[in-house]
Each structure stands twice: as C-alpha cells, then as structure tokens.
Amino acid sequence: MARAAGCVLLCLLAASVTHAALPPPGGLPYGADPLLDQTPFALGSVAMNIVLLESSGLADASTENWTIDQIQNIRQQIDLSIAFWEGLTAGYHPNARLDLVANYVNGGNPVLVDVEPISRPSDQQNLWIGQAMAGLGHTQPDYMDRVRYFNHEQRLTLQTHWSFTLFVVNDANDADHRFANGMFAYAEKHGPFAVVTYNNDGWGIDRLHRVVAHEMGHIFGGLDEYYAAGQPTIFRSGYLGGLNGNSEMGPLGQRITPREGPHKLMLDNTLEPSSYSLVQFGLRDADGDGVPDILDVPPILTGGIAGSDPDLGLLNFSGLVKVAAYPNVGNPSENDVTINTIAALLYRLDGGPWTAFDPVDGAVGDYEEMLQLNFNGLGWGQHVLEIMGLDSVDNASNVLSFSFTSNVPEPGAAGLLVVFALLRRRPRA
Ligand SMILES: [Ca+2]
Ligand SMILES: [Ca+2]
Ligand SMILES: [Ca+2]
Ligand SMILES: [Ca+2]
Structure with a gap:
C-alpha cells in the first residue's frame, strides 16, 4: 500500500496488505495459467482495467457521487502513471517493453454498488468488488476469483499478455479520505487488483498518479520500502526474487537509513524506483543488451x-x-x-x-x-x-x-x- 501522507502515526494505522506489442499466440503467454499468471513482471502488454465504483444508496447512504470533472482528473492522472511505467522499459528491445492499455470498464461509466465503499472498512471490499464483478458477469463464489476471471476475459478481449484491475473509490466528501479502518491505497502482489481512492489520505488528486504508480509496483511484484510496512531488507519478491534492499527496515526489524535514500517509488511514491524495486518488477538486464534477463x-x-x-x-x-x-x-x-x-x-x-x-x-x-x-x-x-x-x-x-x-x-x-x-x-x- 501507499505510505500515508504527512504524519507517522497515520503510517502506523495503515497496515500492510498484502500494446503495441504482438498479441500472445492462443491468448496467453507461453507457460501461463489463465488465472494464476496475470501480472508476473512489468514486460509486455498489460490490460489495466479501470473500474470506478458508484454508490447507489440501496444499502448505505450515498455520500459520494462521481462528477464528470472528477473522472476527467482521474484519467489525466492515470495517463501520467502509465507514461511513468512505460518509460521504465523504453530502452529495451521493442518486443520486451511494457505496454499498458488503459481499459475504462463499463464504457468509462462508474459501476453501481449498493454500499458506499469509503464509509466501510477496506476489509469489507468483498461487498463492492463482488457486486461490481457480478454486474460485469462474473459470479464465482470467491470475489477474488471473480476479479481473476474478469482480468483474464479482458486480456483475451484486448489481446494483451497480462491484465489487472484498478478500482477507484470516491472519497471527495469523506472527512479523512480514507476507508473506515484507515486504509486508502493498497494492492495485491502480482494482482489481481489494486485499490485507490480519489484523494488517498492527504496525497490529493494532483498526486494520484504517484499513488497509482506505487500500487502498480505491487501489481508487478514489488514490496513496500517504508518502515511501517514491515518488509525488511532481507525479504525477496518478484519473478526474479529480488531483495528488498532499499527498505527502511533492517534484517532485525530495526529502523535503518535506506541504502538508496528515502525518496523512491515504493517508499514515498517518488517517481523513481530503487534499483532493488526494479529487480522485483522484473526489470533487470544483467548483460546490458536491451533484452531483460527474463526474456534473454x-x-x-x-x-x-x-x-x-x-x-x-x-x-x-x-x-x-x-x-x-x-x-x-x-x-x-x-x-x-x-x-x-x-x-x-x-x-x-x-x-x-x-x-x-x-x-x-x-x-x-x-x-x-x-x-x-x-x-x-x-x-x-x-x-x-x-x-x-x-x-x-x-x-x-x-x-x-x-x-x-x-x-x-x-x-x-x-x-x-x-x-x-x-x-x-x-x-x-
Ligand atoms: Ca507458426
Ligand atoms: Ca453515490
Ligand atoms: Ca473515512
Ligand atoms: Ca540482456
């Protein structure tokens, strides 16, 4: 998840949760399982399925209602996140580069759910994620599976290698711009989804692209580097099993000065990943020939x-x-x-x-x-x-x-x- 803006106490509240490219033959990358392998690394074409949630007022009072201006702001911010991520692989062979396809689900219109997501704790996300996915035709018993099936369906439709979903929750009228349990932006590692809100605690809509970029880091296998996330330097993650070497948490759980500094993508949402994060995302080219190790x-x-x-x-x-x-x-x-x-x-x-x-x-x-x-x-x-x-x-x-x-x-x-x-x-x- 993203580090809280501003104060350290808020950080502690925020516990860790964990195409230009050619279409893949047969609809899937070589060796991939449709549900298990959806975003193993940040190479190739990726469907970024963007779902905005709109409270209908049926179960909870509707305190948030999307406006056209807000949706426009989100699109601009997501474009910035995409440009940042694609830039990370711009020096690679054209058939190795990351190609993110912004896929505004439901024709870009918010998807109706009965609860007001921001007024609930984030661990009740099953209520609104499950309903949103059902509305899009996916009714498996487990709401996480619904997202996996949805992601795979979108991958086939868009002819991309990979697929994940970004849920955007409206918090414009919420007092602290956080869910009722203090959470505001988080993602499942290697998918199937990430969640952000409009303002994300104190980050604000103008910095949504930084928060989205950070959560996409988790989608591609990256770990948090800020101390409160509890991911020490000895942890490994991502397809390549890269060390979390820029973490603020040392091997014994002690607080340390991060090796490459505190202003990094997975630390404070700066648009600059540490070298360790890059390896966790799968972006390592040991021999420098423009073909990342995973494809070399x-x-x-x-x-x-x-x-x-x-x-x-x-x-x-x-x-x-x-x-x-x-x-x-x-x-x-x-x-x-x-x-x-x-x-x-x-x-x-x-x-x-x-x-x-x-x-x-x-x-x-x-x-x-x-x-x-x-x-x-x-x-x-x-x-x-x-x-x-x-x-x-x-x-x-x-x-x-x-x-x-x-x-x-x-x-x-x-x-x-x-x-x-x-x-x-x-x-x-
Ligand atoms: Ca052939
Ligand atoms: Ca509403
Ligand atoms: Ca709140
Ligand atoms: Ca290489």
Whole structure:
C-alpha cells in the first residue's frame, strides 16, 4: 500500500496488505495459467482495467457521487502513471517493453454498488468488488476469483499478455479520505487488483498518479520500502526474487537509513524506483543488451535428418524450435512464463549467407514452430547444412549442423535452383 501522507502515526494505522506489442499466440503467454499468471513482471502488454465504483444508496447512504470533472482528473492522472511505467522499459528491445492499455470498464461509466465503499472498512471490499464483478458477469463464489476471471476475459478481449484491475473509490466528501479502518491505497502482489481512492489520505488528486504508480509496483511484484510496512531488507519478491534492499527496515526489524535514500517509488511514491524495486518488477538486464534477463533466454532447436539419398542429392531436415522461459525463482508455486515467440527460421548451406524460410504452418509468430527443409539435387561432394531459429527479441537458438555427401555428378547448379523454389513455396492454410 501507499505510505500515508504527512504524519507517522497515520503510517502506523495503515497496515500492510498484502500494446503495441504482438498479441500472445492462443491468448496467453507461453507457460501461463489463465488465472494464476496475470501480472508476473512489468514486460509486455498489460490490460489495466479501470473500474470506478458508484454508490447507489440501496444499502448505505450515498455520500459520494462521481462528477464528470472528477473522472476527467482521474484519467489525466492515470495517463501520467502509465507514461511513468512505460518509460521504465523504453530502452529495451521493442518486443520486451511494457505496454499498458488503459481499459475504462463499463464504457468509462462508474459501476453501481449498493454500499458506499469509503464509509466501510477496506476489509469489507468483498461487498463492492463482488457486486461490481457480478454486474460485469462474473459470479464465482470467491470475489477474488471473480476479479481473476474478469482480468483474464479482458486480456483475451484486448489481446494483451497480462491484465489487472484498478478500482477507484470516491472519497471527495469523506472527512479523512480514507476507508473506515484507515486504509486508502493498497494492492495485491502480482494482482489481481489494486485499490485507490480519489484523494488517498492527504496525497490529493494532483498526486494520484504517484499513488497509482506505487500500487502498480505491487501489481508487478514489488514490496513496500517504508518502515511501517514491515518488509525488511532481507525479504525477496518478484519473478526474479529480488531483495528488498532499499527498505527502511533492517534484517532485525530495526529502523535503518535506506541504502538508496528515502525518496523512491515504493517508499514515498517518488517517481523513481530503487534499483532493488526494479529487480522485483522484473526489470533487470544483467548483460546490458536491451533484452531483460527474463526474456534473454534463447529458443531451443531440436531435429535431425529425416531422409537423404546421395545418388539424388536429396536431404530432408525435420525439426522443432521453441521458446524457453526464465525460471520463476521468486514465485516457485507459479509458472515459468515468457512473452517471446519464434520470429525467424534461418538456414545456410556450405557457409553461405543465412536465408530465411517458413515453418510448416506457413508463418512464424508462435511459441514453437515445426521446421522442414527439403533439398533435392545437391551437387557432387560434401555439403554442410546449418539451421537456427530467432525469437522475438532476437535471441538466437543453438545451431544444428549436418554434413552430407552427394554423389550427383557435376554440375549441380540446376539442382540448387529447384531447391530454392521449393523452400519459398508457402503452404496454404
Ligand atoms: Ca453515490
Ligand atoms: Ca473515512
Ligand atoms: Ca540482456
Ligand atoms: Ca507458426
């Protein structure tokens, strides 16, 4: 959750709770479970489902009513949060960058609920989250599951890799701009949702973007760094299992000066994450090549010679190339996932130039591709065939290499022309 603005006592009240990109083939990142893996790291395209709650007055007195101006302010602030987050990955390979899709649910209109959320303790969120999700068609017994199903549905609709929901609660008339138990902004780690209010204690609407940016840090696996949150430096979090090294709480629970200073995203909502937070979000590129570690895993090519005839100069290769996922060391109970896809298949003959060819299904872009290469009429003598695959962030697979000796008499040039024509023929879907 976000640190309280102003006074330390309020901090103590606030206990811790815990697309420009290509669409994922089949609707899901490789290895991902629809409900379990919704925001494992801050890479790829993310549906940010924004739900504003409006009290109907049926169960509680309606003390808050959204105005058009307020909603406009929220949109402006969320745009700033998105710009900040996308900026964190701007230096990465285009197919590795974070791409947040602001998805204003219900046509941007507030969703009706019977309670007045801000007048209740935040731990009664099941009342209004459950009803809002039911209104959007999700009625699983557990209200958290309703959000997970909703997130996945939105991911499929928007063709994003990931998905989470941001609930925005109106507190314009509330005396302290906090829920009845002192809470005001919090998120579930790795999703499925975050909650903010309009003013968030003393932060105010003009700084909503900072509060939203902080809560998104939790969505992508980050821990709080302020002392009252109780997350010491020895805690680890995120897909990479990064240490909470900039925490104000030392290993023995003592208060310490944070290593990289107190003005950081997960400490006081400053728009500058500590280096530790970045690792928790999955934003580490150890070799500095623009491909973050989580995606810097080469695809794996397997295969062999499926047939050959030296007298005809005939050589057939058959194989499979598939992406590989970085291990989810921080959350072993969740899946190893990647957003990488196979982007190119290449072969070369006798050390010549690498030449692209199509997979068996006619188009690259899946997590795995079947390969077939058929040579006919290779000329007399020894030949070396090499094959490899590239993924969407330009990782090269292992290279498979095969030697072949042809008995076809010279000249073989005519035969090579035939080969080229075969290779470029695209199967029809
Ligand atoms: Ca109302
Ligand atoms: Ca209140
Ligand atoms: Ca790298
Ligand atoms: Ca394919």
